Amino acid sequence: MATEICKAPIIKVSQMTKSFGSQRVLDGIDLEVYPGEIMVVMGGSGCGKSTLLRHLIGSLTPDQGSVKLFGREITTMSEKDLDSVRKKFGVLFQSGALFNSLSVGENVALPLREHTDLDEVTIEIVVKIKLELVGLRKHADKMPAQLSGGMKKRAGLARAIALDPKILFYDEPSAGLDPVTSAQIDQLIIDLTKKLQVTSVVVTHEMDSAFTIADRMCILDKGRILKTGSRQQFEALQDSHPEQLQSEQDRLIRQFLRGDAEGPITNRAVTSDYEDDLLMISVKNEQG
Amino acid sequence: MKDSDSATPKKTIAHDAFVPIAALGRFVLNAGYRFFSALGAITLLLGQAICAIAKGLLLPRQHLGREALFFQMVRVGVRAIPIVIVIQMAIGMILPLQMFPKLNEFGQGNEIASINAIAGFRELGPLMTAVVLCGFAGASIAAELGSMVTAEEIEALRASALNPINFLVISRLLATVVMMVMLTVIADVVLVASGMLTGMKLGISPQTYYQLTIEAVNVTGFMTGLIKAGVFGLLIGLIACSLGLSVKPWEGSEGVGRATTNTVVYSIIAIIVTDAIFTAIFYAYGLFN
Numbered sequence: 001m002a003t004e005i006c007k008a009p010i011i012k013v014s015q016m017t018k019s020f021g022s023q024r025v026l027d028g029i030d031l032e033v034y035p036g037e038i039m040v041v042m043g044g045s046g047c048g049k050s051t052l053l054r055h056l057i058g059s060l061t062p063d064q065g066s067v068k069l070f071g072r073e074i075t076t077m078s079e080k081d082l083d084s085v086r087k088k089f090g091v092l093f094q095s096g097a098l099f100n101s102l103s104v105g106e107n108v109a110l111p112l113r114e115h116t117d118l119d120e121v122t123i124e125i126v127v128k129i130k131l132e133l134v135g136l137r138k139h140a141d142k143m144p145a146q147l148s149g150g151m152k153k154r155a156g157l158a159r160a161i162a163l164d165p166k167i168l169f170y171d172e173p174s175a176g177l178d179p180v181t182s183a184q185i186d187q188l189i190i191d192l193t194k195k196l197q198v199t200s201v202v203v204t205h206e207m208d209s210a211f212t213i214a215d216r217m218c219i220l221d222k223g224r225i226l227k228t229g230s231r232q233q234f235e236a237l238q239d240s241h242p243e244q245l246q247s248e249q250d251r252l253i254r255q256f257l258r259g260d261a262e263g264p265i266t267n268r269a270v271t272s273d274y275e276d277d278l279l280m281i282s283v284k285n286e287q288g
Numbered sequence: 289m290k291d292s293d294s295a296t297p298k299k300t301i302a303h304d305a306f307v308p309i310a311a312l313g314r315f316v317l318n319a320g321y322r323f324f325s326a327l328g329a330i331t332l333l334l335g336q337a338i339c340a341i342a343k344g345l346l347l348p349r350q351h352l353g354r355e356a357l358f359f360q361m362v363r364v365g366v367r368a369i370p371i372v373i374v375i376q377m378a379i380g381m382i383l384p385l386q387m388f389p390k391l392n393e394f395g396q397g398n399e400i401a402s403i404n405a406i407a408g409f410r411e412l413g414p415l416m417t418a419v420v421l422c423g424f425a426g427a428s429i430a431a432e433l434g435s436m437v438t439a440e441e442i443e444a445l446r447a448s449a450l451n452p453i454n455f456l457v458i459s460r461l462l463a464t465v466v467m468m469v470m471l472t473v474i475a476d477v478v479l480v481a482s483g484m485l486t487g488m489k490l491g492i493s494p495q496t497y498y499q500l501t502i503e504a505v506n507v508t509g510f511m512t513g514l515i516k517a518g519v520f521g522l523l524i525g526l527i528a529c530s531l532g533l534s535v536k537p538w539e540g541s542e543g544v545g546r547a548t549t550n551t552v553v554y555s556i557i558a559i560i561v562t563d564a565i566f567t568a569i570f571y572a573y574g575l576f577n
Contacts, residue, residue, distance in 0.1 A: 111448050
């Protein structure tokens with residue numbers, strides 16, 4: 001760990017906020033990701049983790065704060081400069097986001113055709129290599145509609161690594177997959193990160209998957225990062241007894257990591273003015 | 289509870305009377321806002337498309353999805369051919385039959401050929417074809433692009449440093465323009481043929497009918513129709529692409545449905561209003577004499 005922290009972060013987010021209308025979705029996010037590691041961003045549904053990812057890939061612009069990829073500020077970049085940064089990272093979207101009108105092979109070939117000067121034969125070879133990496137070499141001619149959910153994600157991953165990116169972003173890679181396929185995807189993320197020496201940022205709410213792949217983790221709640229740390233730190237927190245934990249925050253993280261039904265997360269959902277709420281209905285009715 | 293008693297203002301009749309007026313005001317403001325933001329989006333898209341085409345012609349490295357153009361033209365236009373033929377055959381029959389009795393009273397029955405030709409080439413050819421294409425091309429383009437947004441495909445394009453304008457919009461715009469013009473030519477031919485057949489039933493010889501048609505429609509008349517057709521095609525393409533891409537990823541099938549419906553409605557309105565403007569301009573410049 002100590003050596004990694006010495007390196008300059010490849011992704012650096014500081015004091016980033018984003019609101020949609022009156023709702024603050026991200027509230028002062030600070031995040032650093034170092035080269036070669038797998039950073040897992042965890043959080044419950046609606047905590048803003050997909051929104052965070054969309055800021056990292058330049059799809060959304062924050063209201064305040066900065067996002068630096070490869071040491072370059074992307075929030076104020078022109079679309080043209082942003083495109084040059086985009087060629088250096090790959091994104092696996094939640095549904096795979098394959099282009100439905102193109103075959104699997106053409107999907108992978110597309111970034112190569114558009115962004116490189118490679119001839120058709122070379123492109124075909126590269127496509128084969130990328131598809132072999134995700135185990136889909138035999139399915140190059142299939143259309144996306146013919147693929148299962150897991151295969152779509154693997155094909156999407158092959159497309160994401162087509163240009164040999166330095167960073168890979170994964171949006172809920174195991175969402176909607178059966179346990180075995182999900183485990184295969186996890187293994188693929190680990191393998192690719194090591195083989196291709198990329199940095200990976202994975203957004204997920206699947207704890208098993210998170211603990212399998214993460215080097216470091218952070219937990220997002222209500223648009224804030226509660227804790228960032230190594231996987232070991234989070235494992236220790238998960239196995240701890242609630243009595244040992246000093247802060248409410250640690251107890252909250254523990255509940256999330258363990259997936260317990262009872263705990264601080266559940267408690268804060270119970271509002272106090274339930275009786276008042278019920279009473280108001282009858283009062284309103286009387287006033288007519 | 290105490291709060292609500294004191295905070296709620298006493299309702300008055302005057303207050304109630306303002307409720308529908310306020311609602312009407314909000315409706316008008318909302319509609320106005322939506323209209324102008326749609327107009328702005330469409331104008332912006334047109335600008336971007338022109339820039340992209342210009343760059344594509346000047347810089348060979350720019351890709352415009354040329355391969356996709358043919359595919360789009362087939363999808364947009366070829367399937368619409370049978371419908372255009374049926375509609376123009378019907379119109380080529382309706383117009384002469386409506387006009388003939390009155391004209392015949394003045395001994396001008398043959399003139400149905402001129403009327404059919406003028407109305408067809410200048411107006412009904414481009415207009416009816418455009419209406420057909422609104423449903424065929426407009427709706428299908430809007431639904432396709434909208435679905436691509438909800439399936440994260442557009443975001444994936446952007447994340448791959450590919451521009452949806454170059455990649456998706458240009459081919460569809462060119463396809464609607466080209467196919468509109470070509471379909472209009474077909475429409476014009478079918479209209480004359482249908483009118484000729486009807487004329488034969490009414491006792492006008494094909495030679496006379498043909499002669500009168502040629503005299504009635506000069507090159508200018510034919511060309512103004514085709515220019516209109518091209519502009520209508522551009523409008524359909526722009527509106528469909530703009531509304532399709534304006535679907536938000538989280539809106540799902542509801543957003544796609546709304547984009548599709550709005551495309552058909554907005555396109556038809558835009559086409560007819562533009563037609564009126566064109567006709568006024570052509571009239572003012574004396575192109576109809």
